[in-house]
Amino acid sequence: MQDYRTLKLLDHFERVFNSFGVDYKVMRKLLQVKLTMDGRRVPTIFSQNAKKENKEKNNQYIKSLWVYVLFGLFLIPFVLMGDNYLFQMSLFYGIFTFFVMTSMISDFSSVLLDIRDRNILFPKPVSRKTISTAKMVHVTIYLSFLTIALAGIPLIVGLFKNGPLFFLLAAVNIILIDLLVVGLTALIYLSILRFFDGEKLKDIINYVQIGLSLMIMVGYQLLIRSFEFIDLTVSFQPKWWQVFIFPMWYGANMEMLLKGAFEPVYLLFSALSLLIPILSIWIYMKFTGTFEQSLQKLAYQGKAKVTKQNKAGQILLNIICRSPEERAFFRFAGRMMKNERDFKLKAYPSLGFSIVIPFIFIINTLREDFAQLSDSKSYITIYFSLIIIPTIMILLKHSGKYKGAFIYRVAPLKSLKPVFSGTIKAFIIKLYLPVYFMLSALFLFLFGAGILPNLIAVFISACLYAVICFMVLKKALPFSESFDEYSQNGNSAIIFGLMLFVALLAGLHFASTFLPYGIYLYLGICSIGLVISWRLAFNVTWEKIIKG
Amino acid sequence: MEDVILEISDLRKNYGPKSVLNGVSFQVKRGEIIGYIGPNGAGKSTTVKIMLGIEDDYSGQVNIFGRDISDGDIEYKRKIGYVPEIAEVYDNLTGQEYLTFVGELYGLDSGFASDKAKSLMELFGVGEVYHSRIASYSKGMRQKLLIISSLLHNPELLFFDEPINGLDANSVMIFKEIMAQLAVQGKTIFYSSHIMDVVEKISSRIILLHDGRIAADGTFDELKQQNTEGSLEQIFNQLTGFSEHKELGARFVSVVREM
Numbered sequence: 169m170q171d172y173r174t175l176k177l178l179d180h181f182e183r184v185f186n187s188f189g190v191d192y193k194v195m196r197k198l199l200q201v202k203l204t205m206d207g208r209r210v211p212t213i214f215s216q217n218a219k220k221e222n223k224e225k226n227n228q229y230i231k232s233l234w235v236y237v238l239f240g241l242f243l244i245p246f247v248l249m250g251d252n253y254l255f256q257m258s259l260f261y262g263i264f265t266f267f268v269m270t271s272m273i274s275d276f277s278s279v280l281l282d283i284r285d286r287n288i289l290f291p292k293p294v295s296r297k298t299i300s301t302a303k304m305v306h307v308t309i310y311l312s313f314l315t316i317a318l319a320g321i322p323l324i325v326g327l328f329k330n331g332p333l334f335f336l337l338a339a340v341n342i343i344l345i346d347l348l349v350v351g352l353t354a355l356i357y358l359s360i361l362r363f364f365d366g367e368k369l370k371d372i373i374n375y376v377q378i379g380l381s382l383m384i385m386v387g388y389q390l391l392i393r394s395f396e397f398i399d400l401t402v403s404f405q406p407k408w409w410q411v412f413i414f415p416m417w418y419g420a421n422m423e424m425l426l427k428g429a430f431e432p433v434y435l436l437f438s439a440l441s442l443l444i445p446i447l448s449i450w451i452y453m454k455f456t457g458t459f460e461q462s463l464q465k466l467a468y469q470g471k472a473k474v475t476k477q478n479k480a481g482q483i484l485l486n487i488i489c490r491s492p493e494e495r496a497f498f499r500f501a502g503r504m505m506k507n508e509r510d511f512k513l514k515a516y517p518s519l520g521f522s523i524v525i526p527f528i529f530i531i532n533t534l535r536e537d538f539a540q541l542s543d544s545k546s547y548i549t550i551y552f553s554l555i556i557i558p559t560i561m562i563l564l565k566h567s568g569k570y571k572g573a574f575i576y577r578v579a580p581l582k583s584l585k586p587v588f589s590g591t592i593k594a595f596i597i598k599l600y601l602p603v604y605f606m607l608s609a610l611f612l613f614l615f616g617a618g619i620l621p622n623l624i625a626v627f628i629s630a631c632l633y634a635v636i637c638f639m640v641l642k643k644a645l646p647f648s649e650s651f652d653e654y655s656q657n658g659n660s661a662i663i664f665g666l667m668l669f670v671a672l673l674a675g676l677h678f679a680s681t682f683l684p685y686g687i688y689l690y691l692g693i694c695s696i697g698l699v700i701s702w703r704l705a706f707n708v709t710w711e712k713i714i715k716g
Numbered sequence: 717m718e719d720v721i722l723e724i725s726d727l728r729k730n731y732g733p734k735s736v737l738n739g740v741s742f743q744v745k746r747g748e749i750i751g752y753i754g755p756n757g758a759g760k761s762t763t764v765k766i767m768l769g770i771e772d773d774y775s776g777q778v779n780i781f782g783r784d785i786s787d788g789d790i791e792y793k794r795k796i797g798y799v800p801e802i803a804e805v806y807d808n809l810t811g812q813e814y815l816t817f818v819g820e821l822y823g824l825d826s827g828f829a830s831d832k833a834k835s836l837m838e839l840f841g842v843g844e845v846y847h848s849r850i851a852s853y854s855k856g857m858r859q860k861l862l863i864i865s866s867l868l869h870n871p872e873l874l875f876f877d878e879p880i881n882g883l884d885a886n887s888v889m890i891f892k893e894i895m896a897q898l899a900v901q902g903k904t905i906f907y908s909s910h911i912m913d914v915v916e917k918i919s920s921r922i923i924l925l926h927d928g929r930i931a932a933d934g935t936f937d938e939l940k941q942q943n944t945e946g947s948l949e950q951i952f953n954q955l956t957g958f959s960e961h962k963e964l965g966a967r968f969v970s971v972v973r974e975m
Contacts, residue, residue: 197820205808208849287804291768292821293793461772 172203174309188453190301194294198302199309235660236317239267243322248329253426254434257338258419260322261345262391265415267318268311268349269384273377273517276307278510278651280357281373283463300456304350311346330426337425341418344445348414351448356380358455361462374512378520386524387413417441488593493581497590501564501646502598510568510651515599518556522603525552530614545681547611547619550626551674553603554633558666560599561637562659564591565644566651573648584645584713585706591646592634600630622677625691629673632698635705637666643708720782721746721873721904722767727776729762736762738928739776744906749899751919752908753948755956758925760908761801764875767906768798780873794822797866801877801908803858807850811837814850815865822869829868836864840890855882863891874898874905880914892918916948924955931955 175196185192246260280303289299319342327335356376364372391413410416420437423429452459489495505511526549567573581587608623641662673694680686722744729737736759744750754760765771767778769785778785780792806814812830815837819829837846840860845853850861859882866874876895880888895905895918909915915922916936924932924939932939932955936948943951953959 194821197817201806201809201813201817204813205806208808284804284806287770287800287802288806289821290770291793291796291798291800292818293790293823294821295790 170204172200174203175199178305185301188301189295189297191295191298195298195302195305198289198294198299199306202302202306203309233313233317236267236314237321240318240321243319244325247322247326251330251427252423254416254419254423256419257341257422258391258413258416261341261415261418262387262413264319264342265345265349266384268314268346269353269380270517271314272307272311272349272353273380276310276353277357277373277377277513279303279307280354281463281513286463296461297456300459301453304354304452307350308346311350315342315346334422334426337422341421341441344441345415345418347445347449351445351452353380354452354459355448358452358459358462361459374516377513377517380517382520382524387415391415411436411440414440414444417444488597489586489590491586494586494590494593497587497646498594501591501594504567504647505564505594505598508567508569508647511563511566514651515556515560515563518559519599519603522553522556523606525555526550526607527610545678547615547622548674548678550607550611550623551629551670551677553600553607554630554670554673555667556603557600557630557634558637558641558663560595561592561634561641562663564595564646566649567647568651570648570650573645576645576648584708584710587645588638588706588708589702592638596631596634600634604630621687621691622681625677625687625694628691628694628698629677632694632701633669633673635698635701636669639701639705640666643713645713719746720744721780722906723777723779724763724767725777727763727766727774727778729759729766729771729774736928737774740925740928740930741776742923742930742933744904746904747899747902747920749895749905749907749918749920751915751922752906752925753910753912753915753922753952754908754925754931755958756910759928760925761877763925764798764877764906764908768796768875769793794869795872797869797871797874799859799862799866799874799876799879801881803862805850805858805861807853810849811842811846811853811861815861815868818865819868824869832868833864836867837861840864841887856884856887859883860887872903874903874907876905876907876909878909879907880909880911888914912947912949912952922948924952926956 178196178199182192185195243260243263246256246263249256282303285299285303290296319338323335323338323342326338357373360372360376417437417440420434421441424431424434424438485495485498489498505515529549529552530546576587604627611619611623677687677690680690683689720743724743725741727737727740728735740759740763752760752763762771766774767780767785769790772786781795783789783792785792806817809817812833815833816826816830819833820826824832834843834846837843837860840863842857842860845857850858853861859879863876863879866876880891883891892914895907899905899920907915907919919936921935922932922939923930932942932951934942939948939951940946943954953961
């Protein structure tokens with residue numbers, strides 16, 4: 169195992185950790201092992217000859233950071249804009265928090281909620297505090313990489329534009345935000361783990377993840393609303409609810425210290441900005457034992473409920489899936505999506521986003537008039553709900569228990585067609601349809617019944633898009649690969665490319681609305697496209713899967 | 717030699733409304749090999765997990781090396797080795813890395829742990845995969861790795877939960893010999909398994925758990941005297957009140973034939 173530079177850096181804080189009652193030496197070992205394993209998120213089955221393992225592969229996560237560097241570039245304008253620090257830096261921190269928090273929920277939740285450690289480490293003479301601190305530090309290490317990737321370049325730009333004090337303050341603020349995000353997430357999980365049990369606990373965790381994603385979105389909107397644009401100058405009106413928009417605390421810090429504007433509101437914000445992160449970390453440290461202990465609840469299945477076969481559902485299923493094999497895979501995939509924690513941890517937050525994003529766009533255009541809305545074509549924004557499709561199509565190939573996939577090869581399957589078509593149907597009906605219905609109901613309310621044909625066209629496009637995604641993506645049997653492979657590179661580029669397809673579909677749809685009866689033309693073309701692609705897409709042979 | 721290593725009194729544990737252990741009490745003395753047996757779901761693994769601090773929220777007392785384990789001091793774990801029933805390991809690591817890591821957790825020097833693990837792996841016939849990823853191991857190799865990882869730090873007390881799962885007949889013989897030798901050295905072994913004839917041969921004392929209670933406790937000879945049956949398997953059937961295996965087997969096959 170190689171030694172890591174990060175750990176050498178951490179060695180400087182040995183005393184701090186020890187003073188908290190953490191066995192630093194052991195923690196370092198744990199971290200070294202974790203980092204080594206992270207660096208190996210390569211399918212082990214394909215790299216069995218371990219002899220040439222001298223050069224460790226670079227960590228895949230680090231490789232994926234360039235995307236964040238790119239996002240970071242979008243932050244530069246906020247630094248350059250002017251010297252209304254409260255406004256521009258609040259936005260800066262707001263966007264920063266958005267990225268950090270989302271990645272915390274989707275990528276690091278699995279680290280925080282890992283229960284494997286329990287079985288391996290608890291029998292060993294390692295204190296629980298050390299284990300959970302190692303977990304925290306593990307997350308923090310990646311979070312710092314993410315932070316540097318995201319905020320590094322904008323801060324350096326700020327250093328040249330606004331001077332070293334700005335740079336220093338911004339850096340401290342960002343560290344505080346990181347602490348706050350880690351502390352808050354851990355505390356939220358802690359409280360759920362404390363109060364819920366068994367199956368319910370797992371459901372609640374997913375709801376909380378969706379809820380958090382929504383809150384970030386709403387919070388971001390409120391942040392912008394805090395400022396009024398009058399004649400191109402920005403003015404700030406203090407309101408009570410702004411206390412909860414924490415990026416503003418940090419914006420206030422900048423305004424206060426860089427411009428010497430010591431107003432009472434700023435002082436309050438500034439105090440909060442320091443106190444809350446430290447407090448949340450402190451509370452977490454205090455209850456860290458409880459956290460680890462409560463984690464075991466995740467390992468238990470609650471009392472088993474006998475699920476009744478629903479008659480209507482049965483008939484519907486017979487219509488949707490013709491062949492019995494397809495029905496079997498439809499049910500199987502539906503249950504896997506419903507029950508597998510790893511899958512839900514990764515998929516549900518993005519489902520939440522796909523509901524919110526269309527509205528954010530509508531709200532942004534809705535500055536003027538509510539009456540105008542029903543005449544507008546803003547309903548096209550519902551296409552944003554399609555962008556989750558590629559991500560989930562990729563996720564469907566993975567499972568925490570991927571080794572169970574041997575069953576496909578053992579079973580006497582004549583063709584793989586029902587495997588794939590059943591799974592995709594299950595995805596569309598069990599995951600996408602609820603999102604779609606929710607959005608449609610709200611859109612019908614906002615835009616009136618006249619958009620019904622448009623909404624139907626959107627659904628057909630979504631199905632077509634799912635099939636296109638399937639054709640483009642690398643084929644693998646559903647639930648047959650480890651999640652370790654999921655985080656590998658390559659995916660983000662493909663997903664990005666596939667998103668352009670959404671733009672294409674939305675563009676065609678939009679264009680068709682200018683023709684008389686154009687929407688029906690679009691609907692017809694999409695339907696034909698769907699039928700043809702559905703026929704072609706699933707003729708996948710075993711050879712194709714083995715070769716990849 | 718008569719010192720008590722392990723003492724459990726009135727141990728109870730439930731998962732929600734379901735109670736797993738209903739007042740289990742026993743003592744284990746130094747050098748004993750305890751065969752801890754019972755039907756599936758009787759609470760064997762739960763008992764072991766409580767003793768190792770993997771499970772909490774129990775009632776009753778567990779003393780190991782004369783100290784109550786719930787006092788928050790984890791030092792007692794230094795002298796314990798454990799082979800879990802379900803083999804969870806960090807299988808992205810190689811055997812060498814994992815074993816060295818485990819050794820270090822018990823306070824061994826890393827170079828020493830690595831050398832020691834290597835010779836143990838070689839003696840157990842799996843030396844050639846020492847530097848391979850654990851994910852590529854066969855079931856038997858994994859099991860050997862787990863056994864070695866439980867012994868690296870020369871523990872006083874060993875918990876083996878189904879340790880011979882997946883081992884071939886020859887390896888089982890080596891393992892039985894290892895246990896006998898360890899007991900001669902004064903190590904205490906707490907062994908649970910479903911393979912009755914192995915338990916019968918190696919245990920110095922047998923504890924049978926049934927429905928979260930102790931149904932029998934004594935040497936094999938004592939059990940034989942109390943029960944009329946001959947082999948441990950038969951005693952097991954008798955004590956757990958099970959005699960319908962023939963009938964159930966026949967019914968099972970008849971259902972299999974339904975098409």
